[in-house]
Amino acid sequence: MKKTTKKQTESIVIRTMSRIMIPFIQLFGLYVIIHGEASPGGGFQGGVILGTSIILLAIVFDLREAERRMPWKVITAFMCVGLLIYSGIGLLDLLSGGAYLEYTKLPLPLPAHEISALSILFVEIGIGITVMAVIILLFYYLVGDQNAS
Amino acid sequence: MIRIFSIISLCLVGIIFFYVAEDMPDLGDPNNPTNIHVSPRYIEKSMEETGTPNMVTAVLASYRGYDTLGETTVIFTAAMAAILLFQKWGK
Numbered sequence: 001m002k003k004t005t006k007k008q009t010e011s012i013v014i015r016t017m018s019r020i021m022i023p024f025i026q027l028f029g030l031y032v033i034i035h036g037e038a039s040p041g042g043g044f045q046g047g048v049i050l051g052t053s054i055i056l057l058a059i060v061f062d063l064r065e066a067e068r069r070m071p072w073k074v075i076t077a078f079m080c081v082g083l084l085i086y087s088g089i090g091l092l093d094l095l096s097g098g099a100y101l102e103y104t105k106l107p108l109p110l111p112a113h114e115i116s117a118l119s120i121l122f123v124e125i126g127i128g129i130t131v132m133a134v135i136i137l138l139f140y141y142l143v144g145d146q147n148a149s
Numbered sequence: 150m151i152r153i154f155s156i157i158s159l160c161l162v163g164i165i166f167f168y169v170a171e172d173m174p175d176l177g178d179p180n181n182p183t184n185i186h187v188s189p190r191y192i193e194k195s196m197e198e199t200g201t202p203n204m205v206t207a208v209l210a211s212y213r214g215y216d217t218l219g220e221t222t223v224i225f226t227a228a229m230a231a232i233l234l235f236q237k238w239g240k
Contacts, residue, residue: 037201042209044220076232083225086218101214103199113200120201120210127221134228141235 018060025053033128037120043127050128051135063143070081073139082130086123093119 033046035102058066098105103119104112174181195207209217 037203037210038204039203042185042206072161079228083196083221086221088219096229101211101218103211111200113197115200116198116211117175117200120199120206123210123214123217124206130221130225137228138231141231 014060018056022053022057025056026050028126029053029132033124034121037117037126043124045061045122047128047131048135050132054132054136056137058139058143063140064073066136067140070136072137075137077126078129078133079137082126082128082133085126085129089119089122089126 012032032041032049033043036042037044037094054066054070057069080140089103093102093105094100096105096107103116106115106119108115108118108120174183191204191208192210195204195212196202199207199211201207201211207228
């Protein structure tokens, strides 16, 4: 929309390549989070990889473009939702008769170790969402012009 | 004068460190306290107790769940502190 007026700081090669690369970076981040329980990886690492894709968008294009894709409100909501998923699983375990974060007491029709594996997957997803949001938020604060707007 | 005192105290601390290092368990000894306390439980039982083939994730998210929750809370608190410091409040 404002592509004609906006001053492009990077060359067209970098813009095109990052436009191609960003979905694969995000896919790799999701892979690292989802397969964290079976292979090296996990929520922290995958969340950082997901965050770097938005950081790359903000570096190559500009901060306004990144803020349009990932607004501040969404980041703040993600930050809280990730931690809520983690502590909510602990609370569900507490409500279903176990200790806090005792995964095997959830009333699901599965063997105990599979319930545990499922809970660990959701825990990793929660960590990943929180870490991604925090990385992007700190980067926005670092590069943002605080006197504008 | 201060220089001489600092050199002497550094030598004393170094001697104490070398003396204490003699009592440390050997590196890689299977009878170390770190190798006989909880590590065999993690290695043998983590698959059937937590259902995850990755032992690191099992320890991180299941056995040490409180610790990881605390780490996530620390990161969350860092972002909250950044928001509190840098957000423009009330126009």
